[in-house]
Amino acid sequence: MSAPHRPSWRLFPGRVAALCVVELQKIRHDRTELYTRAIQPALWLLIFGETFSRIQAIPTGQVPYLDYLAPGILAQSALFIAIFYGIQIIWERDAGVLVTPTPRTALVTGKAFAAGVRALAQAVAILVLSILLGVTLTLNPLRWLGVVVIVMLGTAFFACLSMTIAGLAMSRDRLMGIGQAITMPLFFGSNALYPVALMPDWLRVVSHVNPLSYEVDALRHLLIGIPGNLPLDFAVLVLATAAGIITASSVLGRLVR
Template sequence: MSSAPAARPLASADTAARGLDLLLTAPRARTGWRVLPARVAAMCLVELQKLRHDRTELYTRAIQPALWLLIFGQTFTRIRVIPTGGIPYLDYLAPGIIAQSAMFIAIFYGIMIIWERDAGVLTKLLVTPTPRAALVTGKAFAAGVKALIQAVVVLLIATLLGVTLTWNPLRLLGVAAAVLLASAFFSCLSMTIAGIVLTRDRLMGIGQAITMPLFFGSNALYPVDVMPGWLRAVSAVNPLSYQVDALRGLLLGTPSHLPLDFLVLLVAALTGITAASCLLGRLAR
């Protein structure tokens, strides 16, 4: 009869001891396949935390796409000199401006990593157990999330201007995937260039030199059929063209090559992550 009450204090003592062990013992580190996704998510969240302190970048970057749609789009809609397959030119232009604004955000992302190098942050990150590929991928997809916010702004402006866009949830998920993959590539391209030139001034000059050729060498403003032969060759190797083609197919329902578009964007993003990861150590020297 007396054994049952005596067992209760012993059980409670064991429970308290286990709780104390949990407090004194460090949690087990993630191992295996869970390491890379966890580190990528952590780096992405760190990058996005910066938006909480300064949102002016998002507001100021919305001005340029708004001007493209308001001035360039509406003017050429009235002129009707560019063949668009029977859709208004403003509708045709809107996906191209989404791609352009996302590229402009990502293409100068290398400046941030050079700033982190100069501030000593990058060196501290490289001595952690975090793989370099996870560092680069986290920064790349943080750029993609910023580009997604920009894409939402452009979609709202286009809707206010009367552009007919689809609101199918599955198609919008495809739009988000295209924006994320393309932004990841262009941000990694910027970080790769940063690992080569090593200074902000040089990176700024090269970034300004390649953004316009990438934009005008794509199908963002006009169809490939009206391009001269040499420009068609440039467009064929330009990832921006495949992003614009995917966005038009998803948002407007125009003929597109979605499997090829997403395959090219995925390969480009993986190639960019690999190149930027290889040069990250050189940037920190």
């Protein structure tokens, strides 16, 4: 007698978890990428953060600028990991290993949150460096749990954006070009480096529709206690991630034809 068929929704969490475990195994076997990717955020904190803290060029109230900057650099690091994650999809297509019985939604969700796992691994290095530089971070374990959730959601959204671009661009070179073209506008069009109040009106509009701003806002609230709207930040990131998964899943078929 054949085994009873399990509904696909029951298999979904297991498939997503399996892809995250695969990503963890990749990190454990080869940490080189983590080390090299940590160089850029370290330079932002050491050079940009320290310099602007000394000259007090960006007013951040009673919060030291380096404290204000650290959550933004953490979000930036996750963005830089996620925005090129679609290259992996194209590589798997070219290698002939992308064809899988796993439903597209589960595949996209698994890869999106696997990118979040990679971002968390790098976040540890950034937060350790922040502490060494004197940044005062929360000791509340519930807030640290919130940081994990926010980083996972933010990274998952941008990974889905990358996979969507991969499905449209169809080649690694095009994806690299598009990714490089949108990464810095996303970063500078957020509140990662400076308060929204200092932005010109048109940039404020960009910041308000940029999911990275909501990720940074939540991280600042959780890590250093700056007042924020955590329910709004969380809701925006959840909705953005859900929309990203749906969109990426719908274009993934172009890569597996």
